Amino acid sequence: xxxxxxxxxxxxxxxxxxxxxxxxxxxxxxxxxxxxxxxxxxxxxxxxxxxxxxxxxxxxxxxxxxxxxxxxxxxxxxxxxxxxxxxxxxxxxxxxxxxxxxxxxxxxxxxxxxxxxxxxxxxxxxxxxxxxxxxxxxxxxxxxx
Amino acid sequence: xxxxxxxxxxxxxxxxxxxxxxxxxxxxxxxxxxxxxxxxxxxxxxxxxxxxxxxxxxxxxxxxxxxxxxxxxxxxxxxxxxxxxxxxxxxxxxxxxxxxxxxxxxxxxxxxxxxxxxxxxxxxxxxxxxxxxxxxxxxxxxx
Numbered sequence: 136x137x138x139x140x141x142x143x144x145x146x147x148x149x150x151x152x153x154x155x156x157x158x159x160x161x162x163x164x165x166x167x168x169x170x171x172x173x174x175x176x177x178x179x180x181x182x183x184x185x186x187x188x189x190x191x192x193x194x195x196x197x198x199x200x201x202x203x204x205x206x207x208x209x210x211x212x213x214x215x216x217x218x219x220x221x222x223x224x225x226x227x228x229x230x231x232x233x234x235x236x237x238x239x240x241x242x243x244x245x246x247x248x249x250x251x252x253x254x255x256x257x258x259x260x261x262x263x264x265x266x267x268x269x270x271x272x273x274x275x276x277x278x279x280x
Numbered sequence: 281x282x283x284x285x286x287x288x289x290x291x292x293x294x295x296x297x298x299x300x301x302x303x304x305x306x307x308x309x310x311x312x313x314x315x316x317x318x319x320x321x322x323x324x325x326x327x328x329x330x331x332x333x334x335x336x337x338x339x340x341x342x343x344x345x346x347x348x349x350x351x352x353x354x355x356x357x358x359x360x361x362x363x364x365x366x367x368x369x370x371x372x373x374x375x376x377x378x379x380x381x382x383x384x385x386x387x388x389x390x391x392x393x394x395x396x397x398x399x400x401x402x403x404x405x406x407x408x409x410x411x412x413x414x415x416x417x418x419x420x421x422x423x
Contacts (some may be wrong), residue, residue: 140310141334145341146348148303148315148386153349153356155296156289161359165284167408167415172284176293181389183297184304188394191305196395201312208312209395212382215402222381223388223403227410229373232418233362236385237378238317240371241339243358245346250360254371261375262322 137203149242155180158242160234167231304391307338316387317342318378381406 156162156176165174195207230236235243235254243251307315311334320335346355362370378384381403383392388407392400 137311138333138337140306141337142341142344144303144307144311144315145338146344147299147306147341148317148338149342149345150349151296151299151301151303153296153345154299155293156356157296159356159358161361162287162289164361164415164419165287167411168419169281169412170416170420171281173281174284174287176287176289179290179293180297180300181393183294184301184390185297185394187298187301188304188308188390191301191308192391192395195308195312201308201310203310203312205310205312207308208314209308210314210382210392210397210399213397213399215399219381219399219403220406222377222379223406224377224410225373226377226381226384227407228414229370229375229377230385230407231411231414232366232373233360233370235360235370235374236317237321237374238342238384238386240374241317241321241342242345245343246355246358248358248360250362250364250367253364253367254374257368257371258375259321259325261372261377262318262325262379263375264372265322265376265379266325 137205140203148238149245151184152239152242155183157236158239158246160239163234163236163239164231167234300386300390301394304386304394308391314387314391316383316391318384319382319387322379377407 152158157180162174162176166177198207201207233254237258240251240255240258244255304315307313320338323331324335349355383403388400388403393404
């Protein structure tokens, strides 16, 4: 059951990205282009999404188990550290270069153009590099220090 | 600053955002998890992951979206301006950055802000800031 609901959630998420215009890099770059011709649509995407999920997370926060009986796992980390900010800055730089973030990248694979494949392949290599870094024992000492 | 009225789509974007919100709502209330795309995908790259099935199902749902969308309406036009070298560099930065910073536009931007997470607010501000600076540098300083 939770496999089916995960598929439906992914599908709905993807449909939302397509309808909202988030899969069009020129719209995303237009939103980030505050010094030029600004495209405000992305603010409406974020507002619409947060409007709905705000109530869902309030509801989920009061429960231990989901409606399907799964444990509700909400992030417990609260620390604002170097990793969080540096990671955000690195991600934002890549996002601004191509106008593509992970969700739209995956959705765009299904359109059959070649560019999303190049982007997703590089993104997976980047994620793999992070996994290797995490497994390197010295990384924990560096982060702790 | 001028507004790009010719490409502005407030209603479609609000509607799409509501669908994204319904997806994250459904995911947390039924599966008990955060619908953060980089986290769901990144978890698949970990060995001995017990959560492979639902992660893969979520990703397959995303991949199936254009097919389902095109049954109802024509797929929206997209314009990818980046060349191959830029796509590779951008993809690497997005891959490393989202995992290192524990989330992307969906995990921090949508789910985190909805939960009132201060950590996600800082993360969202960081990537928005870097995105704005990058677009400024590439579109206005060196173009």
